[in-house]
Amino acid sequence: MRDFVYYHPASLDEARQLAMQQGAMLLAGGQTLLRDMKLGRHSPTSLIDVTGIVPKQIEFLDGAVWIGAGATHAEVAHSPVLQQHLPVLAALVDHIGDPAVRNRGTLGGALAANERDGDYPAACLALGATVHTTGRKVAAAEFFVGEGRTVLEPGEIITAATFPISTRAAYVKFLNPAARYAMVGVFAACTADGTPHIAVTGARTQGAFRWQEAEMALSAGFVAERLRGIRLLLENLVEDLFADAPYRAHLAEVFARKAVALASGPAPGVMVLSHGSRAGTLFELT
């Protein structure tokens, strides 16, 4: 890894100034960025650490959950506010990475990294989240613009995200057998006004996306059976040694049905499947 200058500014204003310099990148928990720097994917000349200067509290405000960008995954997963108002998100976050990664990785970092198989981007898209930055508020649907990319401008820092409450919401993911990230994950939510949202992660090369064909199929009713036969086009699907494009398309169809059924059932939540699992491990929410 090439060396760089490390800054830990005392205020967001100072961080913004530093981050506008040529070659600067923002650093939060570093669980994606530092790894990617080791792999040569980024070679910043300076890193601006925003730990401690972006908010990290979690609150219920105006019918939505407000999460400070500095909240770690462990803090989000165990937040009483989330347990009460949006337990599906707490459960999803409790399955990001592993316990040590969750002690360090943050909401803001995960949104800015927008990994191809990220869990948070799928949750943001399906729940209709809004990303708050130092300059503006951006709907999740406009925020993510391809693998590893967002609309963030140089010097723009994520401060929080707000998640409207969906009472019918569930997430189903299938773990990569080696690294355990989502090989395919589908988040299904029915918004307060009855609009179906289906977001898929890990399947397309450009990262998480809203699956419009599936949403159209559900517009007449949020019922799993309406999704039978709705398939992703094979172009732009991820192919690797673990799954080819037709297999990923198959997983997405099956998981979309599972997620809608789970969201509509008595115990909406998160289902994590892996090779060898039978019914899957269902993490029920109370």
Place this chain on the structure above:
Amino acid sequence: MPAVSMTVNGRPVSGEVEGRTMLVDFLREQLGLTGTHVGCDTTQCGACLVHVNGLAMKSCTMLALQCEGAVVTTIEGLAPPGTPLHPMQAAFREHHALQCGYCTSGMVMMALDIVRRCREPDEATIREQLKGNICRCTGYHNIVKAIAAGAAAMAAQHR
């Protein structure tokens, strides 16, 4: 080079590091605490796991400079030389929870983080919680047994 100060195993330490110096390299190369290992170097295997401000973290994926003022505990900090092993270390020895030993310090540090959060976890919980710690010898069975026994021994100490 920038300077960094932190408390490691109860001792105030400081040193000069590069921006890119990871915590694990500071621990191993500057402080000589070689019980913490580097396995994958990409946040997957957990051989580098230490506690920072009481929480399990992967020291291959944090900058030393990010630990300014932090309280760090490594495997060497669990039982100083000449004192009995920590109950979790004793359980690993009792249950032969290691083969080559490369992952062991990370496993023990993760085990303590599991106990911190789950008190006396059952086998399924231990296996789920070990997701980020890889044993290349695949000696998980005895590791899981050791963690359950270590957790029970720690709970008994507190009764």
